[in-house]
Amino acid sequence: MIPISLKKLCKITNGILVNKNTLENNNIIINNISTNSKKIVSECLFIALIGKNFNAHDFINEAINKRASALLLEHRVKSKIPQIIVKNTTSALGKIASWIRKKCKANIIGITGSSGKTSVKEITASILKCYGNTLSTFKNLNNNIGVPLTLLNLDNSHKFAIIEMGANQPKEILYSTKLTNPDIVLINNIYHSHLDGFKSFLGVSKAKQEICSGLSEKGTAIFNSESHHWSKWKKNVLNKNVFWFSIKKKSIVC
Template sequence: MTTVEELHKRFLEYPLVSTDSRKIEADCIFFALKGPNFDGNTFAREALEKGAAFVVIDNPDYHWEGKTLLVKDVLTALQELARYHRHYCNARVIALTGSNGKTTTKELIYSVLSGKYRTIATKGNLNNHIGVPLTLLSIQADTEFAIIEMGANHQKEIAFLSNIAEPDFGYITNFGKAHLEGFGGVEGVIKGKSELYDFLTANNKHAFLNADDPIQVEKLSGYVRKIGFSQTDPQYFNIRFLRADPFVWLEIEDTVIKTQLIGEYNFSNCCVALLIGKYFNVPLESMKEGIENYVPENNRSQVLHHKHFKIIMDAYNANPSSMKVALEQFGKMKEDPKIAFLGDMFELGEDAEREHQQIAELAASLNLEEVFLVGENFYRTQTELQKFPSFDSLSSHLKTSPLSSGTLLIKGSRGMALERLLEVL
């Protein structure tokens, strides 16, 4: 069996990892992972023929002399290699989790720290038991900071990922109504996400916190190694919210920062990036530049101009917490007319009916010209709003009754893929 030390030696020679036989790069190490419908071992020869330097396998039947590295379990080997490499390098690791805003916050922290330090961060949302190891393996000898995003939809997942990344610092964006089915309700979400703070406190590591969030304050009560931001508490780093019209404006040390992020809910995401930058002595002007230059993408609160429409495209994902704040912010906007397209929120289990009904009632109470509800859950709500059981039925309606202009909010869970509305509009 190949030991982690031997595996790491090979990795240093060939520091490129692949887990997809369709995307083999020359001189990479291919990890033959298993999935519900495939066995990566069966692609070992194909990966080598495509140029892989080595293949890590856990089935000796696929041995190729001098080219395969046999381990007990490929996934475990990938995770152990990542943890080994994380300690081999000198980068300080900052871990990040939470119900909403993880990716935006990660990008903001990266934007601030990279103004002074050699920094890497999770690409996209590779934040699970495979993505976290792959991010750790992208740390290079000169990397000074690694920002690791961690996602979860069940208890113990954040604890597991924390034990792989072993972060020096960590932050939880918030505790919201996300993945209620897997976590077992809101209390389960709080418990599951707090596993990051549990790891930090148990290992005497530093915790960043939003000191205006009572749950975070309670979770870190009595813990000494915490660094926080607040709008009011003088014992923490003070940052002032100015306005969101719709872009967030804030003030730090008499310096005004105008972001390109929509909604007051993004204020705390900016704050922790500034807090971390301040803690690591990034100059204020550099931090201001990093925050102001960050533009969201990939359907996360993007502002688009499409034909005669101004569009707030927030269709990457949704849960009751993020849907509520997005709607409330949209309702405050002075644009006219305002039209909302809201897609089903997934993974809510027995809470699905109640949560969709509450969102429908909130949407109906706001000053919106029109609201279109899309998906089976929204279709079952008791409401006078326009509702459609599927995207196709909504699309058919819009083709026969097209919209002429307006400001649109488009938000729904990933599975709804509401960005398809751009084609329909």
């Protein structure tokens, strides 16, 4: 992770820093970020996320007891520890991840698909590790929390990063790819999956194509020509390098 001062974190997240009156607190540098109160390490910021079935604000005391350097919260707590107060901690996590991604020069590859994306991610990472320091998504932590947590681990030693992006409903991949701003995107395939969230096969296709929305200006897109609906989304990759791959058909470069 790239070290960030509390003052800079406030600016990135549009947060308010409290308990900042001492010189020591003003000079705190964050070298680690954790959303798990059990995994607090040295110079660590604890971010208390809120989900449908949990509220990490319940574990603030544990983070303090484990000597977190600062907290990022949605409401202030009674403690002398420095706290950054924001409207939404999940959104703040994404903003920090996006800032770190923009500071790093690694070549970023975004991978999605209805099936096999974790395997493709692992194979790609294994190959690229032969050519330079490579970061990749841990296991299948590919949602709106997992993607920014992966990006937090980027630093200037990385030459490559392989980011897996999954979704259960529309706009989730759009969010992840806007944070990631990949140089290359790969859509492995499109099948009938998560139809409760996407409503239809066409909905699945639209969601997977969201990954192209964050593609860098001179980016490259790689598609499976055996999948459906590609003709509908060509506008998303205008002026980009496009490669098609297939088991049954001859590959094409557009």
